[in-house]
Amino acid sequence: MSSISDQFTEEEIREADTTNSVDEVEVKSNAISEFISNKLVRGRQERMVQDQESVLREFEAFVYWLDRVHVCMVDDGHVVEFNDHLKHSDRYLTRTHPDVDGLLELDLSDVSRHNILSVLVDFYNFLKEEKGVVSNNPAQQALRSFPEDEFDLTPPDRPRKEMDEMREFLEWLDTPFERAIILTLLKTGVRIGELVNIDLRCVHLGDGAGNTHPLYQRFLDQYDINLISEVRDKPDTMFVYTKFNEGTEIREEIRKHGNKRKDEQGSVIPIDDELKTALLEYLLTRNPPLEHDHRDIAIPLFTKPSSEGTLDRLTYGSVRGQFGEKGSADGVLAEYGWDEQGAPTEENVFMHYFRHYFTDNHKHNHGVYRGWMPAGVIAYIRGDVDKSATVGSERRESTARENTYSHSDWRNYKINIEQPYLDNIYKFGIYDQTVPRRDPLAAPSR
Structure with missing residues (x-):
């Protein structure tokens, strides 16, 4: 996926909040790609990483559309507004998955919105703790600011099988x-x-x-x-x-x-x-x-x-x-x-x-x-x-x-x-006869 970071000059990128000058332009220019590459190196499933990148590209497009702000310059207010966008907008701003053409309609549950914001928390924690190119985690600050009833995280009922x-x-x-x-x-x-x-x-x-x-x-x-x-x-x-x-x-x-x-x-x-x-x-x-x-x-x-x-x-x-x-x-x-x-x-x-x-x-x-x-x-x-x-x-x-x-x-x-x-442990009784096991309180064999 192409990055909106390409729309920013090197000087603008340098102005983004930073605590470490080492390769700051390179990291900030490719912040999302750096995060995704790190996930893949650590063995995360490719499909899951693709979904995380889709979330981050949508957030990147949103803050650029909202205030022409680089992802390394956002504050918790941008994350709060992004959550509102996810609740009330009709469509994503980006093509959110490489297997899907065009824009996708928004119909997100509270659990999905919370999961999306959790990806942002992980992303900014990576930029802060591992790369040192931001000094705080705006997504984490935003999540802490929401009222208790903002997200209904009750899992959906599962089928009851006797x-x-x-x-x-x-x-x-x-x-x-x-x-x-x-x-x-x-x-x-x-x-x-x-x-x-x-x-x-x-x-x-x-x-x-x-x-x-x-x-x-x-x-x-x-x-x-x-x-x-x-x-x-x-x-x-x-x-x-x-x-x-x-x-x-x-x-x-x-x-x-x-x-x-x-x-x-x-x-x-x-x-x-x-x-x-x-x-x-x-x-x-x-x-x-x-x-x-x-x-x-x-x-x-x-x-x-x-x-x-x-x-x-x-x-x-x-x-x-x-x-x-x-x-x-x-x-x-x-x-x-x-x-x-x-x-x-x-x-x-x-x-x-x-x-x-x-x-x-x-x-x-x-x-x-x-x-x-x-x-x-x-x-x-x-x-x-x-x-x-x-x-x-x-x-x-x-x-x-x-x-x-x-x-x-x-x-x-x-x-x-x-x-x-x-x-x-439950027994299903699918065998007429099972291979016996030992009494668990018997002494171990030597």
Whole structure:
């Protein structure tokens, strides 16, 4: 996209507020491009970065149209007026997405407007903290000035699926691959990007007696895999890394999707008998790889269904292709009738829905499931900050977080994570017989 910064002279650009003279003209002349390039380097998804650039180009056009002001010279009043523009104007000033021709009509929810202003906060924080070319963050100042009722951030109602409806869907799925994917999302609440990053070395499927299941051990031996320390002594668990960004190497592999775990240690998630059965069933039916050296890659848990003799990691695009995007006419969810093209968001089920299903149904007195988990356990499994630790505007270490966010100690993990999780995780009853797991209070194997 062309930049309105081209309309300003070098002298005008130099007049923009600055705290650092290093390359100030170069940075200010390409402020949005610098921000976008930084996002891409850090592994953000290209589509998401395109949307952020569209927001910034619209803001750039607005302040130029309003006061012929450069984006590095705006104040909080410009942001307030931009918010008003988003609420009351009929159309954007710019072509806001490279895949869309012409102007787009404005019809923004409060959530969308808040998200747009949050992009501005991120942009000016980048210019202030990393580039030093502005001395304050006008977007952040503007957001703080709005009245409490300016944005209704209540999420839209999601479709209510009873337990028997979800069971019928799981039984309808055609392949062990589909069942394993959906059950992993339902049982753990992981994000799609985290799901595709799970490696075989991060999963320990047990035999019910404290040892590795012989079938799973066969897979580990086939690829010469050693389990990572986080799960090695914890049968029936999986480890979700805290972060992976594009450009992060695992031996010779480049990860394409980032994890968003908040805790620096990652998460060790218990695996119940139903999910363990689904994972073993999937691995037994997965296409065996051709003979080659596997030592230079981390073997993925989930591979592309189309892989023939290869170990191609499942990707975000593969998941969308198999199950369908939000509002897509194709994919498993559309075929089942749960994701109808053109229907309101609150009436459809899409892949991210299963993360919400896990969370909502395990909160106390929420959802359609009678069991519940402590807030700290849900936060740990999801990879969130434990919101039960929030008191007023201050955040402190609560007992829930102290107990829950430590998986290095075996007994602490079993009592505070594994036991409450297994006592309350929902069961769908899709198998006549499941592969048993060990009593969580039994002593660890040595």
